[in-house]
Amino acid sequence: MMTAETVRYGLIGAGMMGREHIRNLALVPGAIVTAVSDPDTEQRTLSAAAAGGARAFASHQELLSSGLVDALVIASPNDTHMAILGDIFAAPKALPVLVEKPVCTSTADCERLAVTGAAHKAPIWVAMEYRYMPPVAELIGEVRAGTVGQLKMFAIREHRFPFLTKVGDWNRFSERTGGTLVEKCCHFFDLMRLVAQDDPVRVYASGAADVNHKDELYDGRVPDILDNAFVIVDFRSGIRALLDLCMFAEGSYWQEELAATGSAGKVEAFVPGPARFWPGGGERASEILVSPRAPKNPQRRTVHVDETILKAGDHHGSTYYQHMGFNRVVREGGAVDVTLADGLTAVHIGLAAEQSIREGKAIKL
Ligand SMILES: NC(=O)c1ccc[n+]([C@@H]2O[C@H](COP(=O)([O-])OP(=O)(O)OC[C@H]3O[C@@H](n4cnc5c(N)ncnc54)[C@H](O)[C@@H]3O)[C@@H](O)[C@H]2O)c1
Structure with a gap:
């Protein structure tokens, strides 16, 4: 049941770790996964079903413009995080994001992200389970x-x-x-x-x-x-x-x-x-x-x-505790644990x- 306190999550990258996020968010009070995106039809179908009937999109751009989510979780392959974050930073509404480790894969991307990420007006939490x-x-x-x-x-x-x-x-x-x-x-x-x-x-x-x-x-x-x-x-x-x-x-x-x-x-x-x-x-x-x-x-x-x-x-239980922290930051604001x-x-x-x-x-x- 949705209440004013409910946080609607969009999952970008809906494979093995994506479904671990879905199972753990199901245990977080007031959390609901409303949308998933994955270019792989089988993975997004499996994950949308695991999330109890979330909307499934083939691209994260469609998910971002759907208006269906209040917060994002990125669990796509490492080398896709950078471009996905770029699109999230460019979206009209700044959404909080939990991005799987490693946040990027090269020194050049680290340098670019340090600049573009600093301008994002919502929390960025790097998943370090x-x-x-x-x-x-x-x-x-x-x-x-x-x-x-x-x-x-x-x-x-x-x-x-x-x-x-x-x-x-x-x-x-x-x-x-x-x-x-x-x-x-x-x-x-x-x-x-x-x-x-x-x-x-x-x-x-x-x-x-x-x-x-x-x-x-x-x-x-x-x-x-x-x-x-x-x-x-x-x-x-x-x-x-x-x-x-x-x-x-x-x-x-x-x-x-x-x-x-x-x-x-x-x-x-x-x-x-x-x-x-x-x-x-x-x-x-x-x-x-x-x-x-x-x-x-x-x-x-x-x-x-x-x-x-x-x-x-x-x-060993860590994904749940991490989501409890991220959910608190999304609802109440405050500092993220892993910047x-x-x-x-x-x-x-x-x-x-x-x-x-x-x-x-x-x-x-
Ligand atoms: N924190 C942890 O302990 C932990 C554990 C496992 C994986 N991970 C991280 O999670 C991420 C995903 O790993 P996984 O094990 O789930 O891999 P996976 O291959 O099972 O799933 C990745 C999914 O992302 C999809 N994908 C590819 N390009 C995409 C894009 N541009 N947009 C959206 N989705 C896209 C793939 O089709 C696939 O379904 C990786 O960054 C990995 O390092 C973290």
């Missing part, structure tokens, strides 16, 4: 509360399944994704900045495409996306962060393992991967482990997340990491 995973939020809370003393090191290990098949195979080549360290790892670089409350000065990385997608061919080309890497990020304050990414490790019990270590101790968060890829398909709980240096007495606790929220996506500048910085770090691998040297930021 990992911030909102309840175990990650608890780890951040422990660091802020001083549990580790002065933070010095932050390590993120993601050992997971290979890249999934996407509509039109857009995720198989770096030219469309920005590269693995932009496409999927901009999340982690954003998280590093959030935990460190600081900006990076230098990135060193080593990585390769060693195992996955080697027997695939697209127009005669083998995918060039990295499937494993180590990335070290040095922050201005001296805090150092590490990403250990492996995308041929889907047998791991934990998909993400995070460790924040400081002068007084260590806090770790352990997050399982999506239930639909695990034997039995049941939801698994995440955990926090707090290990002070003295007295030595590590304490492990389970993080409980509502099963309905877990089942609405592949990201365009945050999204662009995460892309810059990912691009620097890709460059470091190509050139075999540290990249200054």
Whole structure:
């Protein structure tokens, strides 16, 4: 039922992540998806039905001029975000927009977006779901509360399944994704900045495409996306962060393992991967482990997340919490959690990491 408080959402890009947004918006009070746009007939039909009969458009331009929406969610391929944002910025009415990460895929686009986005008269929120995973939020809370003393090191290990098949195979080549360290790892670089409350000065990385997608061919080309890497990020304050990414490790019990270590101790968060890829398909709980240096007495606790929220996506409940925040900003105004500048910085770090691998040297930021 629509009320004066109802926010009508338009979804641009209605594939796998688009439907995760639809399932999560269905849990947000006063949210309704009234329109979807996708050039792929099957995807827009599936998503319009998943949204309970939203209007389906073949192009985002038609959606933008429909007058059917109060807020936008962009979940189209990475290299389409820039042009779609350009059309949103040029529309007569400035609408709030939640744009999936990575907000763009190249340094030139980052520079252009920083200018055009600054002139948009409505909120722009870059989707960085990992911030909102309840175990990650608890780890951040422990660091802020001083549990580790002065933070010095932050390590993120993601050992997971290979890249999934996407509509039109857009995720198989770096030219469309920005590269693995932009496409999927901009999340982690954003998280590093959030935990460190600081900006990076230098990135060193080593990585390769060693195992996955080697027997695939697209127009005669083998995918060039990295499937494993180590990335070290040095922050201005001296805090150092590490990403250990492996995308041929889907047998791991934990998909993400995070460790924040400081002068007084260590806090770790352990997050399982999506239930639909695990034997039995049941939801698994995440955990926090707090290990002070003295007295030595590590304490492990389970993080409980509502099963309905877990089942609405592949990201341990985070998409729901992110939408609750975005919905509040749309209704009440106020600052977004993840600004365009945050999204662009995460892309810059990912691009620097890709460059470091190509050139075999540290990249200054
Ligand atoms: N935050 C996360 O954790 C997370 C997870 C998965 C994907 N994503 C991001 O979401 C976006 C979509 O990924 P996906 O996994 O849903 O891919 P997908 O291939 O399943 O869906 C993308 C959809 O966009 C459509 N599309 C292509 N060009 C378009 C255009 N110009 N306008 C509108 N739609 C267009 C495609 O037809 C397809 O249906 C990507 O940017 C991806 O990086 C984020």
